[in-house]
Amino acid sequence: MTATLIQNQSSGILLNNISWKTYEFLLNELAQQRGIRLTYDRGKLEIMTRSAPHEKYKILLNNISWKTYESLLNELAQQPGIRLTYDRGNLEIMTPSAPHEKSGELLGNFVEVLTDELNVDICSLGSLTCKRQDLARGLEPDKCYYIQNEDAVWNKEQIDLNEDPPPDLAIEIDITSSSLDRLELYASLGVPEVWRYDGNRLIIYHLEGNEYAECEVSPTFPFLLKSEMLRFLELRRTTKEKALLRLFREWVRSQIQFQP
Template identity: 50%
Template sequence: MTAVLVPPQRQVVLQGVSWATYQSLSRDLEAAPSKRLTYDQGALEIMVPLPPYESYKKLMGRMVEVTTEETETEIRSLGSTTWSREDLSKGLEPDQCYYIQHEQAVRGKDEIDLTVDPPPDLAIEIDHTSSFLDRIAIYAALGVPEVWRFDGATLTIFALINGRYCSQAASTVLPLLRQDTLLRFLQTSQTMGETSWVKAFRQWIREQHRKIN
């Protein structure tokens, strides 16, 4: 086994890691939610995110949750649950993830098997643009329909089309939300208190929802 340290992003990359070792580490680190593991055919990346990560992660989660509350859309929030498939030898932990269109398919399930059950409809990635491993390719292999990725300056909405991700202007899983709107609210979050920011976003969602109903 070899290791590569990547100091700027607080990463360590291990090569030659078995699937059993990856699964064991995933279980052992469940009590350390600040750690992110990415596994791809024997390569394991362990990342400790930088400080702004937690703030943006929660803000993007709030936008999803406010939108689904105001549109009365049932969801299942599974946070940074580990998603993996042994047959693909791939796995990762999103920063946030949600079942939306397929919420009923996993409602009440304590264990979700991606070889049988659908993957989450939406995954959120914060500040993983410098990941040593190609996390977006792993999401595609797992079949996650949509990924939002934000690096602190740029937000991209990726939609899975014919097995590959394409960037698009608006969300498919939450059609009220556009890339430019999400980015604008993330930018304004830096100059507003969080309570006021959530109220402003909720009011905007209500206005958009009224326009189409």
């Protein structure tokens, strides 16, 4: 299954393989929310809403229970093309655009090159659902990695953030902007470092206490300047992917030889 974006006077998302139980959960919880229409046909759930054109890739639902959020997570677990973000009753359903996905893959490739050249073990978990019921918050990064805490999770089939540490690094592509404050969610979950890229601007965030501070250099990779990462991101406009990654690998090697 993939989520299908419905584009007409209204905007909406079509989800497949949704149970009748989940449909009824949503019907009950959305009964008082205006502007939302649900249509269900043998496992296909269409959620329609009127929204601005720039919001065509997302829908925000209010007054959604944790039970319904987890039910949707389970039914969409094997179905690509959907991102769910939950914040204390607010549920955003998003279908990332092609530029969104390409940027995430490229930054992820940078992390793979860095850890490979540094000979650092890494546990890559893609869009792992990071959630905690006690906080009533959950989200799926575009990419996430265990690096400093790799040894704590590398052989685990399931990761529970009530017991396990959060990912050490999350990549957040903000081309399709979220209606929710995802950075606040990352902070509440305790993710130490977040790279956020909107197609033009790259920001490196480091968690200090309960809030993020912007950095010019990655705390995880101390020689990795934000300006250098942005330079390679901009090169993709004129350089094919494999050639770009070769250039990035050569640059990383040139930096490592000067490290103590």
